[in-house]
Amino acid sequence: MTGVAQLPLRPSRGNYYELGATKELFHRAHLSGNLFRRNLRNFADDDVLLNTGVSFPIALHSADIYGVESQLALPQWGPVTAWVSYSYQVASARLPVVGGLFLGEDAGEELNSHARVWISQDQRHTIHGQVRYQPWSRFWMAAGPRTVPAFRWN
Secondary structure, X not given: OOOOOOOOOOOOXXXXXXXXXXXXXXXXXXXXXXXXXXXXXXXXXXXXXXXXXXXXXXXXXXXXXXXXXXXXXXXXXXOEEEEEEEEEEEEEEEEXXXXXXXXXXXXHHHHHOXXXXXXOOOEEEEEEEEEEEEEEOOEEEEEOOEXXXXXXXX
């Protein structure tokens, strides 16, 4: 009989804090923003097998996610509507990892380490916007910039 090691995955638990405000500007625009912080224990995630669609559930010891989001919107300015948003989000987790399928020589290090790792929610300096022009009731055009930050691996 083959020996099997099993580590139970516990449910994620966390505290979420958020503070936000909205202000109307000159009866033409809306400015809103919020600050947030999330502290999680047993942070649930998926471990993807060799870049395929097969995944195994894992949990990291803890995760800290914090940041700021803001938006400036022009709801209606003649035939033009526009908005731009900015977000800054920092997300890291603490090892060890529980669950999953770990292959390779470094598997033992990941299971026993207490290091900090950057997770996919770590997205710094993201800007997204849109300008919409509608000269007639059934015709409109829209365009907008979007920046997506590169994922950090440290």
